[in-house]
Amino acid sequence: MIATAERTQKDTSAAQAAVVASLEAVNKNYGAVRALKGVNFRVRAGELVALLGPNGAGKTTAVKLLLGLMPSSSGKVRIFGADPTNPENRTRTGAMLQVGRVPETLRVREHIDLFSSYYRKPLPASDILAIAGLEKIRDRKFAELSGGQKQRVLFALAICGDPDLLFLDEPTVGLDVEARRMLWDEIRQLVDRGKTVVLTTHYLQEADALADRVAVINEGEIIAEGTPTEIKAQTSGKKIRCITGLDLNAVRRIPGVIEAKSDREAFEIHTSEAEPVVRELLNRDSSLSGLEVTSAGLEEAFLALTQESNRNGNSVN
């Protein structure tokens, strides 16, 4: 957490803008389950922040707390400097949540008409339809839409009040590549128009493509925070593959090894830095063969980061 705070300090460009949403030392428990553990998280005006983490990490909980849909167990939640349950805030925020079922017999334009009526100054319906790419299907019933179109309707409902701050909870989950890219374009347009966006995702690629800043969350804790480049630098590990007579547990204890497993005849070793590990391996086993060093993929690197936090408790940084 200390390292997280330092990084926020370092991020001078974003530090100029006002904080529009924040979690301070927030805990959230569901009975015995601790969904969020002392989370500190700030969103500044005009930025696109991604909360990145595996399923069940606490992303949705964080969003629901910020939207005032449920109270925190302890800590401070603020939106525009006020309590998130303040109804006035809701006129300035928009939310795209994960929904199991949307009323299926209403038409696209009817859904938009209803949600627009809640706001004092909604965007014109024609603008909403254009931004969300729904013009051609405005008269379709919700049940008749494809998965991507349904997500775009939910997106339209989130933006129809022309909110300053937008929460998108896993907006592209279950979408094919084309639909995902379309939604990405729409999200980028919002940021270009000066909106602030909080996006949750478990796709590292999505955070990388969209976010100014990424907070990696795992098991209710923020374990890394920074620009996508910084996160990738932290997580861009190497994969070493080799055939060796060494004991697997001994290999795991070599400094710098994140994870080691045996894969057919060889060992597969994840590490943040390959050279010292390779040197150590060769020192210990002169008969080592079949050595390969490759860059770990983004997803693997992310996995390594979250796994490391699981093993070390809280001390990745």
Added chain:
Amino acid sequence: MSTASVAISHAEIRRSPAHTARIYWKETKYEFLKYLRVRMYTASVLSFPIMFYVLFGLLLNAHDAIGGMRVPTYLIATYGTFGIMGASLFGTAAGLASDRGLGWLEVKRASPMPPFAYFWAKVITSMVFSAVIILALFALGVGFGGVRMPFITCAKLFGILVAGSLPFSAMGLALGYFTGPNSAPPTINLIYLPMSFCSGLWVPFMFLPKFVRHVALVLPPYHLSQLALGAVGAGAHGSALRHWEVLIAFTMICLGIARIGFQRDQDKMYG
């Protein structure tokens, strides 16, 4: 243990009365349209009481009398009660349970929708469907059953039955808060079909076995149907004041239960 740091606020957003009225109007209009287009709802909720009435009131017993009242007139009151009960229970409970359980209510709660508008829309929609059922029964009775009654009687019966939608909407809200999206419809059936029978909505009250008649005294549809029968001059059981008291008390209890469910939901996470 843990203390909630965020109080749930019920403050309203500053809006002009015209804007608030427009929200309530649209919420209700789309709630009505939504149900009108659900064939399962319109087919079962609207057509069952009408079919029963046509079969038992017009085709089979049209020339008989129950307690000195012609069957086609008598059955408008009882099948009317049955109809509004189904329309109100399914209209509120099933929709609420599904909206709650599958996340839609959360999307609405995250928006600046006035929370009361949501419940208002459900209750009014149930009343509108109830009115449609009663009007259909009237039309059939007058057109094919030789039902004749003064306008004032007709208006009184209509008013009682449509207002009678309220206790069942309240019951529906309570059920909707304590059932899931899949369990709501069977739960409603499990409650409302036996309750209809025991209240004398299918078999006239005086022909029910004695112990069932005792059970009926605590059932709201019994009290509503007796009020409706009283309005058309059929020999009703019990005093009208008592029937109103029971229905009002029942409504209050259901709203209290619904409120507990509403509060409980504030600190719960859905799939």
